[in-house]
Amino acid sequence: MPDIQSKELKVRDKQEMTSPAEQTTPGLVFTPAVDIFETEKEITLLADMPGVKADDLTIDLRDNTLTLSADTAPVDNTDENEILVEYETGRYYRQFTLGELVNQDNIDAKLNDGVLRLSLPKVEKATPKKIAVKTG
Amino acid sequence: MIYRRFFNVPTLRVRSPWDELHRMRQHLEHVFDDAPQQRVSAGVFPLTNLTEDKNNYYVRAELPGVKGDELDIQVTGNNLAISGERKIAAEEEARYHRREREAGTFSRMIGLPGEVDTDKIEANLENGILTIVVSKAEIAKPKQISVSS
Numbered sequence: 001m002p003d004i005q006s007k008e009l010k011v012r013d014k015q016e017m018t019s020p021a022e023q024t025t026p027g028l029v030f031t032p033a034v035d036i037f038e039t040e041k042e043i044t045l046l047a048d049m050p051g052v053k054a055d056d057l058t059i060d061l062r063d064n065t066l067t068l069s070a071d072t073a074p075v076d077n078t079d080e081n082e083i084l085v086e087y088e089t090g091r092y093y094r095q096f097t098l099g100e101l102v103n104q105d106n107i108d109a110k111l112n113d114g115v116l117r118l119s120l121p122k123v124e125k126a127t128p129k130k131i132a133v134k135t136g
Numbered sequence: 137m138i139y140r141r142f143f144n145v146p147t148l149r150v151r152s153p154w155d156e157l158h159r160m161r162q163h164l165e166h167v168f169d170d171a172p173q174q175r176v177s178a179g180v181f182p183l184t185n186l187t188e189d190k191n192n193y194y195v196r197a198e199l200p201g202v203k204g205d206e207l208d209i210q211v212t213g214n215n216l217a218i219s220g221e222r223k224i225a226a227e228e229e230a231r232y233h234r235r236e237r238e239a240g241t242f243s244r245m246i247g248l249p250g251e252v253d254t255d256k257i258e259a260n261l262e263n264g265i266l267t268i269v270v271s272k273a274e275i276a277k278p279k280q281i282s283v284s285s
Contacts, residue, residue: 009181009222009240014198035237037230044227048237050198050264080187080194083249087183087198114200114264 014087017094028090032068032116036096043100043120049092050114059109059118066096068116181242182218182266190278193248193270200264201237207261209268211254216268219243250276 017029035046049057051072060067070092101123108119177183182197195216199207207220224239248270256271 007240009238009242011177011179011181011183012238013177014183033236033238035224035235036233037227037235038233039227039229039231044230046237048200048264050200053263075196080189082185082187083193084184084186086177086185111263112201113203113261114198 028088029093030090031094032092034094038100038122042122043098043102045096045116045118045120047092047094047116047118048114049111049116051089052092052111052114052116054111057109057111057116059107061098061102061104061107061120064098064102066098066120067093068095068118069093178244180244182244184218184244184246186246186248188249188272191272193250193252193272195246195266195268195270197266198264199261199266202261202264202266204261207259207266209257209259211252211257211270214248214250214252216246216248216270217244218246218266218268252276 015031015033017031032047032049034048037044045066047068049070052070053073056072057068057070060069072089072091074089098120102120103123106121110117182199185196187194187196195218197218199220199222201224202220202222206223207218210217219242221241222239224237251273253271253273257268259266259268261267
């Protein structure tokens with residue numbers, strides 16, 4: 001198996017959100033790329049959100065629906081002329097339905113270098129119990 | 137092309153099965169030419185925006201999760217080379233539900249349209265966005281010419 005860390009990155013266009021409902025505010029909305037994984041104790045979500053400041057990020061958890069939304073400040077370039085435009089900027093929005101119960105009091109969110117790391121601890125009930133199998 | 141003569145019809149081209157495809161392609165090209173925002177991408181990671189004002193060129197790229205010391209930026213003449221590696225730390229005992237983020241190396245060359253002052257280049261990485269400000273060389277800066285009347 002090739003080393004995952006050393007492969008060359010392929011260019012990918014930013015994923016624009018496709019939503020049945022129209023936006024009320026103008027501007028583009030993008031879907032951030034995420035990694036979601038769980039360990040026995042918690043569910044962790046990593047999302048790429050370049051250009052987002054901690055104050056602009058809203059994380060909302062309601063009835064098992066997790067909503068991430070973030071505004072990005074447009075680049076202040078009123079007197080700059082565009083020569084080459086390969087990507088657009090805009091808001092980020094993504095929703096997830098959580099299958100498991102989450103301890104809402106201990107949710108931890110960190111934003112570093114444009115990557116959000118969200119830790120959602122599972123409630124006691126959802127942590128798997130080892131079931132001993134008796135023989136004989 | 138094959139032409140055949142039939143009765144009084146001067147020249148009638150025999151329809152080849154490709155005619156219809158050719159027509160469709162022309163139609164599609166026409167449709168896409170009319171698309172208002174046609175973005176041209178070099179197809180190399182990272183996606184880059186290039187702007188200019190009177191004094192500087194601004195190169196911007198989205199590099200979430202990349203640290204400043206993992207980036208290598210070099211300038212040769214008016215070519216700017218950006219290379220580096222995006223690392224995603226391995227998680228212990230993790231069972232993945234989704235894995236959309238990618239790690240790997242990248243290397244990109246950007247040609248700047250005019251002469252630059254290679255001593256005056258600043259690069260800044262903030263919130264996952266890389267901004268490189270490249271000063272234009274004196275000869276490349278526009279000069280205001282006053283009109284006397």
